[in-house]
Amino acid sequence: MLKQEINELLTQTGPGTPMGDLFRQYWIPALLAEELPENDCPQIRVKLLSERMIAFRDSEGRYGLIDEFCAHRGVSLWFGRNEEGGLRCAYHGWKFDVTGQAIEVPSESENGNFCEHVKLTSYPLVKIGDVLWTHMGDPDKRPPLPEFEFAQVAPEQTYISKRWQECNWLQAFEGGIDSSHVSWLHAGGLKNDPLFKGSKGNEYNLADFKPFFEVAEAEGGLFVGARRNAEADSYYWRITPWVMPSFTMIAPRADHPVHGHWWIPIDDENCWAYSFDYHPTRALTPTEVENMKAGHGVHSENIPGTYRPAANKDNDYLMDRDAQRRGEYFSGIRGIAIQDSSLQESMGPIVNRSKERLVSADAGIIKARQKLRKAALALREEGVVPPGVDPQHHRVRSAAVVLPRDESFIESSRDALTAAPGKPHATV
Amino acid sequence: MTMRPVLLNSCATATTAAEARFRIDVPIEGRAGARVVALDDDAATIVRRLALQEWNGARFFTLVAGTGPGRNGVGDDPDEMPLHRTNGTDTRLADELMGADVAVMLATAGGGAAAAASAIGRACARRGIMTAGLVLGDRHEVGGVVVALRPYAQVLLVTADEQDVHEVLTALRA
Numbered sequence: 001m002l003k004q005e006i007n008e009l010l011t012q013t014g015p016g017t018p019m020g021d022l023f024r025q026y027w028i029p030a031l032l033a034e035e036l037p038e039n040d041c042p043q044i045r046v047k048l049l050s051e052r053m054i055a056f057r058d059s060e061g062r063y064g065l066i067d068e069f070c071a072h073r074g075v076s077l078w079f080g081r082n083e084e085g086g087l088r089c090a091y092h093g094w095k096f097d098v099t100g101q102a103i104e105v106p107s108e109s110e111n112g113n114f115c116e117h118v119k120l121t122s123y124p125l126v127k128i129g130d131v132l133w134t135h136m137g138d139p140d141k142r143p144p145l146p147e148f149e150f151a152q153v154a155p156e157q158t159y160i161s162k163r164w165q166e167c168n169w170l171q172a173f174e175g176g177i178d179s180s181h182v183s184w185l186h187a188g189g190l191k192n193d194p195l196f197k198g199s200k201g202n203e204y205n206l207a208d209f210k211p212f213f214e215v216a217e218a219e220g221g222l223f224v225g226a227r228r229n230a231e232a233d234s235y236y237w238r239i240t241p242w243v244m245p246s247f248t249m250i251a252p253r254a255d256h257p258v259h260g261h262w263w264i265p266i267d268d269e270n271c272w273a274y275s276f277d278y279h280p281t282r283a284l285t286p287t288e289v290e291n292m293k294a295g296h297g298v299h300s301e302n303i304p305g306t307y308r309p310a311a312n313k314d315n316d317y318l319m320d321r322d323a324q325r326r327g328e329y330f331s332g333i334r335g336i337a338i339q340d341s342s343l344q345e346s347m348g349p350i351v352n353r354s355k356e357r358l359v360s361a362d363a364g365i366i367k368a369r370q371k372l373r374k375a376a377l378a379l380r381e382e383g384v385v386p387p388g389v390d391p392q393h394h395r396v397r398s399a400a401v402v403l404p405r406d407e408s409f410i411e412s413s414r415d416a417l418t419a420a421p422g423k424p425h426a427t428v
Numbered sequence: 429m430t431m432r433p434v435l436l437n438s439c440a441t442a443t444t445a446a447e448a449r450f451r452i453d454v455p456i457e458g459r460a461g462a463r464v465v466a467l468d469d470d471a472a473t474i475v476r477r478l479a480l481q482e483w484n485g486a487r488f489f490t491l492v493a494g495t496g497p498g499r500n501g502v503g504d505d506p507d508e509m510p511l512h513r514t515n516g517t518d519t520r521l522a523d524e525l526m527g528a529d530v531a532v533m534l535a536t537a538g539g540g541a542a543a544a545a546s547a548i549g550r551a552c553a554r555r556g557i558m559t560a561g562l563v564l565g566d567r568h569e570v571g572g573v574v575v576a577l578r579p580y581a582q583v584l585l586v587t588a589d590e591q592d593v594h595e596v597l598t599a600l601r602a
Contacts (some may be wrong), residue, residue: 001598001599002599003600020477161519166443200465210582210583212578212581212582212583213582213583214574214578214583214584214585214586215583215584215585215586215587216567216586217567217586217588218586236599243599268447313438313439313440313443314439314440316439316440317439318436340477342439346439346442346443346448347443347445348448348451349443349444349445349448349594351446352448352451355451355455355456356456357456357601358600358601359530359558359600360530360532360558360559360560360582360583360596360600361558361582361583362599363560363583363585363596366595367585367587367592367595367596369599370436370589370591370592370595374559376507392468405578405579406572406575408574408575410567411571
C-alpha cells in the first residue's frame, strides 16, 4: 500500500517534479544507435521524461537531441531537412546545429548576429555500445559517462532491443525486481524458451514455487536474492541487482547470455523497455542473435519499422487460450517480454497503489520505492547526488549460485556480483 | 473455437485511463493479523515506539526480559514461548498467532536471535503463517543474526535505516 501522494511523487517524471529531477541526474538511454544509422539520416521524434525532442545525426556524424519545435513559429522540426551540418526547418528555412544553436536564419542579414541569440534547448547524445545516451539535467552537474557492462563489451558479445510499453515506468520496473512472478508467469519460458531452457537452475526454479527472499542494500541500489532449495545442504540463489533509477539484471541460466532491462519514462503513461543480452566472455552465436531478433528471451517481436510489439493491447496480445489450457504459456500470452507487458499494462496507465495488498515477499519493491522517494527528496531538499549516478555503481552483475545453507548470498557472491572485463559470470 | 473479444471487453479499451475510473473503489480490507516481535533489547525499543502509532490491527511484542537462547521458555514446544505485550502484560506465542497471517521478526546487531526466531518460525510453519525478518544494522555487523534468521524468515530485509520498519509495516497494511 502506498499513499496516493507518494504514488504521484514516484510516478511523475516531467520537468520540475521530484522524480523528474531525479531521473535528470543520470545518463539514460534515449535511443538505439540503429535509429540514427548514418550521417544526415532522417531525424526522429523522441519523447523522454515528458519532453518532446528531435534527435538527428549531422553530416559530420555528430548526434543532437534538441527541442522538437522551431524557435521561430513553433512548427515541428520533424518536417525539416537534415543536411549540410544541421537541421533546417521546412517552414522558413531556419537551421539549427546539434547543440540547438541557430546557424542560419535566411530572412535576416547574413552579416548580422541574430543567429547567435537563438538557441533551442538541447541535451547531449552520446553513443556507448548500441545505445545513444542522454543526460537531461544541469550541464554543470553532468556525471561521468555510464559504464554498464552490457554496453562496454565487444559488439559481437551484446544485443539490445527496445519496446514501447503503454504504462507508467514504475509498474514496469517493479516487475524487474519481483522474482516471485517468474515461477508462475514465465513457467512456460523456463521450459521452452531457447534463451532460457536447459539449465540446472531451471529445475530448482520449477521445483520450488515458494522462494525465500533477502533484500540487501547496495551502493547504487539494491541486491534482491531469491533462494530456493537446491540439494540437502545447499540453496540455489538468484541475485538481481537494481541500479537506481531503473536498471535491473536477471540472473543467468547455464551458459546462456545474461539479460536485463532499463525502463525509461516517455511520459507518465508510457515508457521504453530496453532489453539487453550479453555474454561476458564470448560472442553471441548466430542462433542466439536470431532468437533475440525473433522475440525470444526478454526481447519482443515488434511491428516492422516500429518499436511497438506485434502482440499489443490492440490485439489482446494475441491471447491463446488453448496454449494457456495446455500449460504452454501460463497466461496464454507468448513470450516473456509480452507476458510482462500485458499484465503490467492491464494495471492501467498508472496503477493506484493505495489499493494494493502487498505481502512480505514484496519487500524488494517496498524497499526500492522507499529508496527512490528518499533519494528524490534528498536531492530536492539538500542537493544530495543519488545512488547510481557514480559509474562505479554500474559495475554490477546478476548471479545464479548454489551456496551452503549457512552462507550469506552477498558475502559469498561479492566477486560474482562485480563486473570485470573477461570474467566469466556466475551461473547455474 | 477461439472467440474474439467484443470491443468493450478488449485490452485496448480496458487499459485506458478513462476505464481506470470505473475500477471498484471500495477500500480493500486491512490486514488484521500482523504480529511484530522484537528479538533483542534494541529491537524492543523500536517496537515499543512503533506500537504507539496507529496500525491496522497489528500487535507488537518483546521477548521476556532476562532470558536468552535455550532459557527463554522456548523449550521443545514453541507454542509455549512467553512474550510481553508492549503494555507490559504477558502472553504466549500460540495465543497471539491465532488469527495471524504474518509474523514480522525485528532484530539488531546485538541480538541473540536464534532460539526465538526458531520458535516463531516453527510455530508459524505449523500454521502456514508467513514470516518476515527485518534486521537493522550494517550488513557486516549483523551477519550472525542474518544466518540465525535465514531458515525461519521467508523474507529477510537487511537495512541500516530504522525507517524501513515503519515503511514495510505500512506497505503490508499491518
